[in-house]
Amino acid sequence: MRRGALRPFRSFLPGPRSMFYTTDGPHGLPHNPFMAVMVPRPIGWISSVDAAGNRNLAPFSVFNGMPCDPPxxxxxxxxxxxxxxxKDSLRNIEETGEFVCNIAxxxxxEAMNASSALVARDVDEFELSGLTPLPSTLVKPARVAESPVHFxxxxxQTxxxxxxxxxxxxxxxGQVVGIHIDEGILTDGIVDMKKFRPIARLGSSDYTVVDTIFSMIRPG
Structure with missing residues (x-):
């Protein structure tokens, strides 16, 4: 193949070995295959407070963002x-109208995983996970000091x-009204993924960490 030529596209059309199931019936596999193939999913580590100011912290792997203005x-x-x-996160946010998304x-x-425990409502997951609450600038819920990024x-709307x-x-x-980024994860003013090393959820009990990065320039 000459240098610069396009490589042949390898087709993966459904064949005799392709499984299919309807979402209103069983899939017959040990774990949910939908969640296993919708990967990787970033983890939103949501901190909130109830109306009395009691803290809550919980990770959610069904999480993402829209880069609109405001985000x-x-x-x-x-x-x-x-x-x-x-659950506390939903109840607290609907009661107070505020939350913080910390990036795991x-x-x-390990602390993120510990904070996912199903515990009583009066348990403070910051204390449970050995994490440090850090005051926010514009909202009442605390930030996770050990996380380098907070929204x-x-x-x-719910x-x-x-x-x-x-x-x-x-x-x-939620509308992002303020963003904190630890300068330690910046290189020449750009977020350096090798310093940041965010983790993401895969299927079952599997996770991944951003260690391999590649770049592609969009055509046009």
Whole structure:
């Protein structure tokens, strides 16, 4: 093949070995294949407070952002609290209208996992995970000091979604009103992924970390 020529495209058209299942029926696999192929998913580590000011912290792997002006983030709480009713993150955000999205990294992976425990409502996940609460600038919920990136957010909307699961399935949308970035993850004013090392959720209990980076220039 001559230098610079396009490589042949390898086709992966469905064949006899392709599985198919309808989403209103069983898939027959040990874990949810939809979540296993929608990867990698960034983790939104959501801190919030209830109306009395009690802290809560929980990670959500159904999370992403829209780079509009101003930027918007969204995450998907589902199920119900072990004590009944909506989970703390959803309840707190709808009560107070504010939250912080902290970005989980390789260095904070164990603390992030610890904060996902199903515990009583009066448990402070900052204390449970050994994390340091840091005051925010524009909103009441604390930031995770050990995270290098924080998005301070105000609640825009909750969209309730159809679900066969017990409890609520929702999409929480927030407007980012302030952003904190640790200068230690910057190189020449650009976020350096090799310093940042965010983690993301895969399928089952698997995660990944951004260690390999490649660049491509868009045509045109």
């Amino acid at each position: 918007v983030v969204f995450f998907g709480p589902s199920g119900q609290h072990k004590e009944g009713g909506p 990294t390789w260095e904070t992976r 301070e957010c105000v609640h825009l 969209v309730h979604l159809p679900s066969k699961l017990a409890g609520v399935s929702a999409l929480v949308i």
